[in-house]
Amino acid sequence: MTHQTLPEQGRPQDDILAELKGFGRDDPAYKDSRLWSLVYHLDEEHDDFTAAAYRQYSSANGLNPGAFKSLKRMESEIISMVAGLLKGGPDTCGVVTAGGTESCLMAVKTYRDMARKTRRVRRPNMILPSTAHVAWFKAAEYFGVKPRLLPLTKDLNTDITRLARMINRNTVMVLGSAPEYPHGTIDPIAKMGEIAQSKAVPLHVDACVGAFILPFMEMNGAQLPDWDFRVPGVTSISADLHKYGYAAKGASSILYRDLETLKHQMFVYQDWPGGVFASPALLGTRPGGAYAAAWAVLQKLGTAGYRDLARRTIQAVDALKSGINDIEGLQILGDPQGPLLAYGSTDKAVNIFAVADQLETKGWSINRIQKPDGIHAMVTANHREVVPDYLSDLAQAVQTVRENPDLARSGGAATYGMMAHVPLRGMVRTKVLDIFAQMYSAGGGGLDLSKPAAPNLSERLMGKYVHWRASRR
Numbered sequence: 001m002t003h004q005t006l007p008e009q010g011r012p013q014d015d016i017l018a019e020l021k022g023f024g025r026d027d028p029a030y031k032d033s034r035l036w037s038l039v040y041h042l043d044e045e046h047d048d049f050t051a052a053a054y055r056q057y058s059s060a061n062g063l064n065p066g067a068f069k070s071l072k073r074m075e076s077e078i079i080s081m082v083a084g085l086l087k088g089g090p091d092t093c094g095v096v097t098a099g100g101t102e103s104c105l106m107a108v109k110t111y112r113d114m115a116r117k118t119r120r121v122r123r124p125n126m127i128l129p130s131t132a133h134v135a136w137f138k139a140a141e142y143f144g145v146k147p148r149l150l151p152l153t154k155d156l157n158t159d160i161t162r163l164a165r166m167i168n169r170n171t172v173m174v175l176g177s178a179p180e181y182p183h184g185t186i187d188p189i190a191k192m193g194e195i196a197q198s199k200a201v202p203l204h205v206d207a208c209v210g211a212f213i214l215p216f217m218e219m220n221g222a223q224l225p226d227w228d229f230r231v232p233g234v235t236s237i238s239a240d241l242h243k244y245g246y247a248a249k250g251a252s253s254i255l256y257r258d259l260e261t262l263k264h265q266m267f268v269y270q271d272w273p274g275g276v277f278a279s280p281a282l283l284g285t286r287p288g289g290a291y292a293a294a295w296a297v298l299q300k301l302g303t304a305g306y307r308d309l310a311r312r313t314i315q316a317v318d319a320l321k322s323g324i325n326d327i328e329g330l331q332i333l334g335d336p337q338g339p340l341l342a343y344g345s346t347d348k349a350v351n352i353f354a355v356a357d358q359l360e361t362k363g364w365s366i367n368r369i370q371k372p373d374g375i376h377a378m379v380t381a382n383h384r385e386v387v388p389d390y391l392s393d394l395a396q397a398v399q400t401v402r403e404n405p406d407l408a409r410s411g412g413a414a415t416y417g418m419m420a421h422v423p424l425r426g427m428v429r430t431k432v433l434d435i436f437a438q439m440y441s442a443g444g445g446g447l448d449l450s451k452p453a454a455p456n457l458s459e460r461l462m463g464k465y466v467h468w469r470a471s472r473r
């Protein structure tokens with residue numbers, strides 16, 4: 001049954017809850033660790049606990065920190081705990097946000113406004129590694145800050161040899177990631193910090209992924225390069241609670257070395273008829289439930305809990321890395337040091353997107369990356385138990401793809417191959433925009449890239465290009 005109109009009369013709560021549960025029937029099986037992105041799941045008990053904490057403050061609003069002192073207290077304590085993890089100093093300060101993207105957007109707004117005010121920069125640019133999370137490109141578009149990209153070395157590390165020369169008087173910030181999303185590599189933050197500091201430009205570290213696992217890996221004995229506030233040039237860090245912090249969705253944080261910088265993030269409007277208004281980040285209403293759940297999870301897991309999760313996660317990562325490298329025709333991309341990794345094909349007979357399709361037929365939910373093509377995995381502690389099954393399915397998938405070259409030209413492999421390789425990138429953008437917008441049209445549905453809709457002329461041309469490319473392999 002679909003519900004296109006508001007029910008005339010309210011329905012019994014039990015029916016509604018049962019129906020909601022049913023909606024999830026076709027969702028990825030994340031509780032069985034079949035999904036390698038999007039969700040950081042521990043167990044039902046943890047979900048119940050975060051839900052109970054969330055529930056206590058689900059109506060509370062952090063918009064006015066003077067009203068809900070409870071939420072301001074939670075926010076301050078969360079920021080202090082995160083500052084400790086990130087080796088902040090006595091002046092480290094910050095704000096809880098609704099997610100990694102909000103934290104990244106805020107950094108760009110802050111540094112653009114700081115450069116405007118203190119240096120009269122009118123045509124701002126920022127220096128990003130090509131592997132910066134897409135949130136940074138979104139921020140660039142939203143806030144009118146031109147991204148200038150650092151290329152990758154052939155080993156897929158950020159090439160900073162030209163960084164000093166790329167910084168000019170309009171540069172408002174430099175970004176490094178710990179780790180970056182596509183390959184899980186930690187950027188050379190110490191060196192970037194030196195350069196940024198010598199040019200008096202802020203350096204933000206995107207640790208949305210790393211903040212709640214890299215410090216614990218280090219405590220467990222891993223040798224990692226410095227990437228946090230220990231690096232003198234680092235001026236701010238984004239740190240998600242709803243990723244490896246295992247908080248309920250809707251919680252991240254952004255921390256600054258000092259309050260003077262954070263002030264540029266804040267919005268104040270003193271002449272609004274609704275009253276004098278001040279807000280620390282993007283949202284108006286700020287969800288109290290998410291703060292409460294995040295605060296509660298930090299208390300529940302503590303250092304020992306996070307260390308244990310980090311240990312199990314890295315065991316899973318190590319097992320995956322060696323298992324993947326043992327499969328002929330596959331190799332790990334770059335040098336992932338944390339919980340993310342990606343792998344690609346070294347053999348023309350093994351189309352990696354066709355391998356992804358095969359894994360999906362075996363019930364895994366797979367993320368594809370491009371430039372170079374690959375399969376991505378955000379590994380969590382629970383994945384440790386499924387690694388042997390995954391590797392055995394992967395070996396079989398590779399064999400099937402080798403034996404059936406047509407698989408590279410059909411299903412998701414054809415669509416993803418086309419999207420990754422068609423040289424007319426504007427066409428890809430337009431097509432994706434069309435498909436995506438359709439999903440938001442009245443009554444719009446889901447997205448299934450393995451079953452493309454009837455193609456128009458430009459798509460047929462793209463299709464021909466893909467076939468031509470595949471036939472040259």
Ligand SMILES: Cc1ncc(COP(=O)(O)O)c(C=O)c1O
Nearest residue numbers: 099100101133135181206208209
């Ligand atoms: C490195 C990095 N930064 C930022 C983000 C954006 O986080 P969110 O999805 O919470 O907005 C992600 C998400 O995966 C990420 O990997």
